[in-house]
Amino acid sequence: MFKDNQSIDTDQTPAFGFYENVMLCLTTLHHRRYVEDMIHTIGLPIGSHVRLRYRKTYACSQIWDVVYSKKLKPDQVVLIALAGTDISGATDVAPIRKGKIFKARCEGDLLILDIALDDFVFESSSNGEFWSNLSSSSPTLPKGFTLGQSSAGTYVQTIETSALKLTSNGSVRGWEQVAKAFFRIDFQGTDKSAARNACLPFLYYVNQMPQDITDRLSNSGSLSLKMGSHLELEVHTVARPGTDAIRNPLGEVVLDLSHTATTFISSRRVRVDSSRDVKSIGISTSPTFCTTDGHISIRTVMFKKETEKKQNSYTNNSSDLPLPGITDIQDMVAADKRIEIVVARYDFPLRTGGARPWIASAMIAAATALSVYKISKQGDFSIVDIIAPGIVFFLTLFGLGLGLIKK
Structure with a gap:
């Protein structure tokens, strides 16, 4: 007998350890490049590499110094979060995904973080306390996110995970949760009709x-x-x-x-x-x-x-009039x-x-070598009997191996 969907979804675990050192990478939908970064962060499979870039003014000075001096610890864990305004015009920040930094560097006044994506991250409950808990423990975060403007604050910094009740999931169920958060924030205004102008x-x-x-x-x-x-x-x-x-x-x-x-x-x-x-x-x-x-x-x-251009005038013929009740149905284009x-x-x-091309090449070289192998007339085995096949084997493998050099 099949169980219901609620009992099937048991693949949810705490996103981070209680005192794990996590780097917060906060982003918005202010620029088109940020929109593209968020689409990739949400849409790509586990293991994919994404690159996030931040100006020096938006990065924590301690993180900047660590990256600049190349002292960032290997596989630094990050939390990518999306910030913006919700349908009511209030500040809304949602966790999106976690990952690990495999490469980080400073180029001029730009901080470049290359991240290998991991599970999706979302709040354990529906209380929406992520931003309030985060802002209370990190006073340097932006105070708000004005529509169409860059907001001052620290977008990249280390956070304490002890106050964050976050859950991670690497399945489609986790992606659906994150997608809901994206659509909730991706409003270009304060009413429902503004969703038509969303990103x-x-x-x-x-x-x-x-x-x-x-x-x-x-x-x-x-x-x-x-x-x-x-x-x-x-x-x-x-x-x-x-x-x-x-x-x-x-x-x-x-x-x-x-x-x-x-x-x-x-x-x-x-x-x-x-x-x-x-x-x-x-x-x-x-x-x-x-x-x-x-x-x-x-x-x-x-x-x-x-x-x-819409046709606003109709003839007196009733067949030219729009049918009642279906004037708002979208025509196929x-x-x-x-x-x-x-x-x-x-x-x-x-x-x-x-490895298969190498295996195939070795088998062809072995078959070629066997074709030239001959047993001595005296019936005695001699090392001389395998010299010629050995030379043929290595020459054939070497010749085939030239084609294995990656292009």
Whole structure:
């Protein structure tokens, strides 16, 4: 017998240790680059690498000095949080995701943090006490976030986790919680109609991949696929809550391949035409004797309807009058009557090959060596009998190995 959804979701754990040293990376939706950073932070699978950049004036002086002197401890844990104003115009800050810094440096007056993403983070209860607890323990945080303006304060600093009741989850359930927080903050105004002018009407998430691929992704930031293998990506989408009936798609998530040894075996587009959906995209690698490099990109595309003049006059013929009760229904629009806006793009370095090309080359070299092996006429085994096959084996392996040099 199946259990209900409440009992199935048991994969929630405390996000941080009670006295764990956590670096807060606070961001807003003030600039388009910040919007792109947040889309990637929410949408990419565990292990993906994102880069956050902060001006020196927005970083804690202690953190700046530690990074500048290259004394930041390895795998520093970070909490990425989103700040803004909610529908009532009040300050709203929500935790989004945790990760680990694998590289940090100061360039001029810019602090650059390269982060490997981990689980999603959200409040354990629905009381909304995250910002109040955080601001009371960190007085240097911004006092508010004025719409359309940069707010002074320290956006990067170390925080105490003892007062923060946060839960982490690496599954789709955690992503759904974080998506709700994003839509709650992403309002360009103080009323519900202002949601139409928000930054993004939908979000996506590439579900977690097999563990071996996730491990390599976390270590190198690139997707590594075996020769002649198959990878299936599950792309989840969710529309902003309260969206009217979707007659025209809100946008789409488009995957592009730039790699000589990989191909799509399904459609590479995920159209956002429902409030909640998931689609599988298959990628296949072809057999090859070389390790090849390329990339796969994920583009977040938003659709905008072209401005059209409304017909305000009707003839006396009743057939020309709008039908009562359906004048507000959205008409379906052809693809050539909409504008496509690329809001964000992320490129995964993609490498195919692995150990299989080496194994195949060794087997071909061994087969070639056996073809020239001959037993001496006297029937006695001699070291001379394996010299020629040995030379053939190493020359064949060396020749095939020239093609294994990565491009």
